[in-house]
Amino acid sequence: MEDYPEELRTPPLSLVSIVGCPELHPSISAALSSQQPPMNTLALPDFTKASILARSGKARDPLAPPQAPAGILKKDWLLKHRTRVPAAVAALFRADQVSGDPAQWLQACSDLENLKSAIQGINTKLVVVLVQAQASDELSEDVTVALRKRAEIDSKHLVVLVEHDEAEWNRSLSKLKNVFAELCSAFYKEEGRRIKARIEKRNFSSVELSIRYCFKVAVYAEFRRDWPEALKFYEEGVRVLREMIGTSTRLPPTQRLVEIKAVAEQFHFKISTLLLHAGKVVEAIMWFRKHIRSYERVVGTPEVAFLHWEWFSRQFLVFGELIETTSATVPDTLSPRFGTADNALTEWEFQPAYYYQLAATYLREKRYAIECSSSTANLTTEANGIPESVMPSVYVGQYVRLFEQGDTVSVLPLSDTEYTSYALSEAERFQDSYEIIALFRKAYESFQSLGATRMASSCSRGMAIEYYAAGDFSNAKQLFDGVAGLYRQEGWTTLLWENLGYLRECSRKLNFPKDFISYSLEMAALPLFSGSVEETRENKIKSGPAGSPTISRRENILQEVVNVLERKQPPEGNDDGFSNAMEETTHLDIDQISPLRMVLTASVAFHDQSVKPGSPLLISVSLLSHLPSPVVVDQLEVQFNQSDCNFVIHSTQEDSPPLDSNLHGQVVEATSLTLFTNKWMRLTREIKSGQSGKLECLLVKATINKHLVICCHAESPASMEDFPLWKFEDQVETLPTKDNVLAFSGQKLIQVEEPDAQVDVVLNSAGPALVGEIFIVPVTVFSKGHTVHSGELKINLVDARGGGLLMSPREAEESESHHVELLGVSTVSDGKESKEEVDSIRKIQYSFGVVSVPTLSVGDSWSCKLEIKWHRAKSVMLYVSLGYSLGSSEEEALHRLNVHRSLQIEGQIPLLVTHQLLRPFRREPLLLSEIRSLGDGDKKCSLAMNESNMFIVNARNCTEVPLRLHSMTIEPDDDGKQLCSVQQVSGISNGHAVIAPSEEYKGIFSVNPRASNSNFHLGEICLNWSRDSRLGEAQERRVIMKQRLPEVSVEEPPLVVSMECPPYVILGIPFTFYVKIHNSTPLLQEIKYSLVDSQNFVFSGAHNHAAFILPKSEHIVSHKLVPLGSGSQQLPKITVTSVRYSAALTPSASAATVFVYPSEPKFNLETSCSASDQCVS
C-alpha cells in the first residue's frame, strides 16, 4: 500500500488559494485545515505568482478532430487537482491599500485584473478579502463597491477580516471559511456535472475517455464527500475497464494489459478504501472477490506471467493491509453460519493473515514465472539486449523510451518484446524471496495467534521453502523440522514425505550426515499410499527434492543411505565435505517417542516373571522394521542393566568380523539376521540370570553395514505403543512373539530371586510355658552349605491371637509391664566363642531382640537360649529370623539371605489355688453380722473372735507336668500378726511335695483372731514351686507364687452355743447330750429351745422349754438319749432360739450325727476321745 502515491491513499481535500498579505497566510491556512471537512490552502505571497493558477495545458484547437487519447489516466491529474487547481482564490488587500493612496489603489486594481485573467477559462471562484486593523476602522461604502465591481463578485464574496481584535478575527475568519466551503462545493459540483454530462451524452471518442471521465467524476464527488456517487462512478469505470481488455487495440497486447491492470488497481483500491472506511466490510470483501475473479485468469503471455503474478499478489497484500489498518471485524448482523447460503463469506476472509498468505503464494508464483521467463529470455533475446532509457510515461501503467537526438528529446513507444525484456530485467533485480518470507511470517504469526496451527504450519513451510530456495539451509531446516512435528502427529504422510525430502537435502547441504541418514531412513520407512490402486495417480505428486512418494523411491532412498554408509559414492555431486563429516560409525538412538521407531523397533520379553539366580532363562528379542527392502543386520548386541548378561549375536553370512574383546557378554553366532519389511524377526536365547534383583533389558544395538549402529531402547510387548504412522494403515497387525500370552503380557524385566538359604535355624521348646517362671527356648543355627557372615538373629514376640502388642492399650498406659517379656538371650559359652561375643551387638526390648551371630563355616552350629517370662497366661508367637551374607566383602554384604522360623508357645498358670474357711466343730457362735447381711450378694466371711477357725488351702496342678511344691505359707500383713495367730497345722515333709498333673495339695492352717475388726486382712498365700525336673539336672528354678487372701470380718459373738456328745455311742446304752449356751453379754438373755423326736433315739427331757441366762454365765441343757439303731444316726433335732436377737440355731447335719456301734469296739478310747474334739481331717 505504501507504494501507492500519497494522493491516492488519502481522500482528496478541497483546495483554495490565497494571494497577498503573506503575513496572514499561516493563520488562515491553519484555520482552514482545522475546519470540518478540512481544506487545503495554496498560499501565494504576492500577485505576481498568480500566473501559476492559470491553465498550463496548451490550448486545444477546437476545430481539430478529436485525437485518440494516448492513455487512460494521466498520472498527475489527481495530484494537480489536489495541489494546483484551487476551487476558489481569495485576493487579500489591506484596508489602507485600497482606501488611501491612489497609486496603491491602482496597484490593487491591476493585481486584481491579473488574478482575474489567470483564472479565466477555469471555473475557479474569486473572493476578495479586505484586512482591517481594527473593527472600528470603517471602510467607506464607495471603496467596497468599487472593489466589488472591479472583481465582478457578489457582495457576499467580499469578506472583511479584522486583524487585531481576536473575537472579530475569529468571526470574520469563520465567515471566510463558510464562503470558501460554499464556493468549493459549487466548484466541484460544477466540474463534476460538466464531465458527467459528457458521459451521459456519450460525448467521447474512445473508451479510454469514458473511463477517465468516470474517474474524474468520482474524484470530484470525493472532493464533495459524496461517497455514494464516487463509488458508483468508480465501479462504472471498473466495469468499462474490464470490457476493454478484449477490445482495445491502442497498445501492443502485453502493454495494454499492464496498463489496464494498473488502472484497475487504482480503481479497486479506491473502491475498497471507500467501502472499508464506510464500515461495509462484507461489501468490501465481496467486491474483492469479484475483482480477483475478474482478473485471476488474465495472465497474458507466458513470458510476462510474472507481471501478472506480481500484480495479483499485490492485490492481496494491499487488501490485507487495508483490512488490517481499518481493523475490520465480523459484523454482528452477519449470520454465524459461515460458508453457507446464509453467509457466503468465511471466517478467514476477515483476517489479514489470509490475504498475506495468498499474497505470498502468488508472489512465489511470480518467482517461478520469472525463473521460467529468464531461462527462455536468455536464449532468445540475448542479441537484442535490454532497451535503455525506459521510463514510466505520463499515463498510469505505461512505459516509454526516451530517445535523445541531439538536443531534442523525444519519447518513443516500446514494442512488446522490448517491454518484456525491460520488465524482466527490472523484476530480476528484486529479491522476492525476502518479500515472500516476510509475508509468510506475518501470516504465520497471525494464524498462530488465531490458533490455526495447520495454517500456520503451512505458512511456516512456505517460509522454509523460500529459505531453501535462497540457499539459507539452516533456517530452512529449522522451520521444516517444526512443521514435520505436526505432520507426524496427525499422520499426514504425504506432507511429511515432502517435508523430509527438504530436510534431507538441507542436511546434505549443511554436511550433517547423521541427520541425512536419519531423515532418509524415516522417509524410507514412511507408510505411503503404496500398493493401493491409486499408485499411478499418486505417482504424479511432485514433492520437491523428495520425489514422488512411491515404493521404488523409498527403496532408492534406502539404497542411497547404504551407499553413503559404504562411501561408495557421495550423494549427488562430489561433496567431499559430506564424506569427511561422516564419522567412522554413525549412531542413531531410537527411543519410544522417536519418529525412527518405524525404522527399527526392539521388543524384548522374558519368558518368566521371576527366576532363581544362576539358573538359565529364556528371552525373546523381536525386531521389526518398516523399511521397504530387507535389511541385513551384521551384529546384534543386547544390553542389560547387569552387564554380565549382555550378549551379542553375529550374522554368519557376513565375513566374520573380529570379536570385540571388550565385550564381556556371550557371543553367539546366528545363521542369518535379515529383517524383512514389516515382519518380526524373532530370536529366542537362553541366558544365565545374574545376581538377585531386577534384571532389565535396556538396549538392543543393531549394526547395519558395519558403520551404522542403531540403538533401540528395549520395549516390553505388554506396554508397547502403536507405531506412530503405521497404526492408520489397513494391514494385519503382527505380534512380536509367537506366543500370544507373551505378546500381550511379556515384560522386558525380570525379578531374579535370592538364592536358597543353606542354613537351618531350629527352635526347641519344652511344651507350654508356665506363668512366672523364666522359660528357656533354645535356638540353634546350623550351617548346612553356606558360611554365615555377619549374621544377625532377630527375635520378635507377637500375640498369637493377633494385635501384635503383648499388652492391652490401657495397661500400656498404666505400666510398662508386658504380659510376656523377652528377658534376655544367653549364648552357650563354649570357652572361646563366648569371648568373641563381647563386642557383638545385643539389643533386647520387651518383645524384640537382635543378637549377632558369629561367623560360621559350613557344618558349624551356634546356639543360644532365649529367656522369656510370662506374666499372664497368653499364647505367643515367637519369630526368629536369621539374616546373613555369604561373604565379608562389600559387594557380597549387599546380598543378604534370610531364614525365618516361628513357634507358637502357650503360657499356662501352673497352680490353681483355692481356699476354704471352717468354724470349730459343734460350736456355733452367734454372729450378728451374718443375721443382718442375710441376702446380701457380697458376703464377707465372718469369724468369731477368740475362736479357733480352720483354714484350708487347695493348690491344684493345672499343667501337664508334675510340679514340686517346696513350701506353702500364709504371710500375714504386718499388723495382722498381733491381731490374729495363724499356725500351720499340717505341712510339707521331706523338703517338697510332688503334685502330679491335675492333682491337688491341701494345706491346713488354724486361724485365731484376737481382736474384733470388720475388715481384716488375713495376708497372702505364698507358694514356692518348681518343675519336677528329673534327677541330675543342675539347677531347679524355684518360683514363688503369691495369692492374696480375701478380707474377713472378725466380731465378738454375744452367744455361743456348743453341743457336747460322745464321739460314738453303743446301741442300747444311754448317753447324755448337752447343749451349752454361753452368754458373754452383760445382759439377761432369754432363750427357747425345742427338740424334735427321732426314731432312732429315745430321750428324756422337755420337748420345748425356755430359760434365762444370767450375764457372763452359761446355761446347760442336757438330755439323756438311748440309741435304738446302729450306724451313723441323726440325733434328735434341737433348735435354740434367742429371743433378744431373734436368731434361731439348728445344728448342721454333720454336727448332729453320731455313730452308733452295735457293741463296744475294741480300741483305745482315751486317746481318740481327747483328740476328736479338735481335729478334723
Place this chain on the structure above:
Amino acid sequence: MIVCVAVVGHQNNPLYLQSFTEADDALKLHHIVHCSLDVIDERVNNPKRSAPTLNETFLGLLYPTENYKVYGYLTNTKVKFIMVTTDLDVKDADARNFFRKFHAAYVDAVSNPFHVPGKKIASRSFGARVSTIVKSFGSGTTG
C-alpha cells in the same frame, strides 16, 4: 469440477484422500485439505453457533484459496469429509447432495466387517463409488 475428496479421522489423520486432477498439484491439495481442518475446528468449537445448527452435518464453504473452494462435512461420529472444487459457483444444495452420497458410500465402506475402524480406507469399491459420485457432481441432477 471436484479435484479432491478426503476423509479425515478423529485424530485429524487422513483416512482417505483422492485427487481427481490431471495437473501435478496433488500435493497442494493435500495441503489445502490439511489446512481446512483448522476451519472445521473453529466452526465446530465456536460457541457462538446457535443450537439449531448443532446437528447440522454440512459445514459449508470452509475457505476459498487460490482457485479452489473447500467444503466440509462432519458426520455424527466426528469423521470429517472434505471436498475441494474448482467450480466458481457451487450451490449449497449440490454440495449437500454430494456429501450425502459420499457419506452413504463411507458408511458402506466402514461397515465392511474386515475394516478396522480408525484405519485407512483401502477398499477399491469405495474408491470406484467415490469416483462415480465425483463425476456426477454438478451435472445438473440434484437427485
